[in-house]
């Protein structure tokens with residue numbers, strides 16, 4: 001049984017490969033990436049590293065050949081991803097992949113103003129129509145976004161100026177999303193399932209501000225903005241309006257303004273507040289509470305606050 005990971009050099013991909021290596025032999029791993037040189041260490045450990053880019057369909061028959069199971073990691077090209085994922089799903093079907101595990105998102109529902117939602121929803125539909133066994137992992141917003149993108153602004157300025165209203169988020173650590181995906185990839189009984197990879201409680205951003213104020217012993221006030229005000233403030237902070245391949249700002253990573261502002265609108269409209277026990281059911285361990293993520297990451301969070 002060969003397990004393939006697409007986008008294996010990203011943050012999620014690398015972590016998934018490390019966990020997979022605890023369960024499967026390196027020879028049974030096919031790691032597909034746009035940048036094989038960056039996985040030379042894993043090739044040296046015995047995994048098969050292949051070049052594959054969803055924007056180059058002609059590469060994918062070779063890249064996916066021989067794979068039985070696939071972790072399809074969503075790309076970052078918001079608005080264009082469904083097209084990329086369709087190409088990957090078609091290639092996987094041609095290659096005879098038996099089961100695809102897909103990293104979707106909480107809130108992938110019609111009507112969600114977040115521009116990340118339609119790509120995920122479309123991909124879920126493509127999977128259902130593909131005829132291949134599949135499992136959808138609807139990951140909530142990573143707790144690391146709270147710890148390393150939101151709280152540092154509050155620490156630096158004394159305010160969290162966002163447009164999330166009283167909407168709530170079931171923040172979950174990326175490592176717990178990875179652990180759940182690896183469990184599904186390496187065990188049976190998950191075909192056709194959609195898992196809610198969320199925390200067991202949720203938090204508003206106002207509550208996040210109070211929690212961080214207490215942990216770091218500094219005043220942090222939540223200030224509600226309109227979407228237009230939030231967009232202007234992010235523009236003034238140098239965040240580009242749209243995603244382009246290679247986007248990486250020091251402060252907001254690969255997230256562009258249209259993504260951030262519409263995601264906050266999605267939170268405000270209560271699309272991202274899912275809570276769930278699926279992580280506990282799948283991995284045998286309850287998810288880390290947000291408070292603990294902040295306490296454990298204390299030094300790194302403080303370090304990040306210097307950027308804002």
Ligand SMILES: NC(=O)c1ccc[n+]([C@@H]2O[C@H](COP(=O)([O-])OP(=O)(O)OC[C@H]3O[C@@H](n4cnc5c(N)ncnc54)[C@H](OP(=O)(O)O)[C@@H]3O)[C@@H](O)[C@H]2O)c1
Nearest residue numbers: 007008009010011012033034053054074075076140141142
């Ligand atoms: N739930 C959340 O809070 C949250 C937050 C951020 C992102 N996400 C989603 O989760 C995914 C994984 O997150 P991450 O932290 O690992 O992001 P990341 O480190 O930026 O990785 C981006 C991933 O997209 C892959 N990719 C990009 N363009 C591709 C293409 N043309 N063909 C094939 N693969 C392509 C990359 O693969 P290679 O570079 O190896 O080719 C890599 O695996 C993201 O891509 C995004 O869709 C979720």
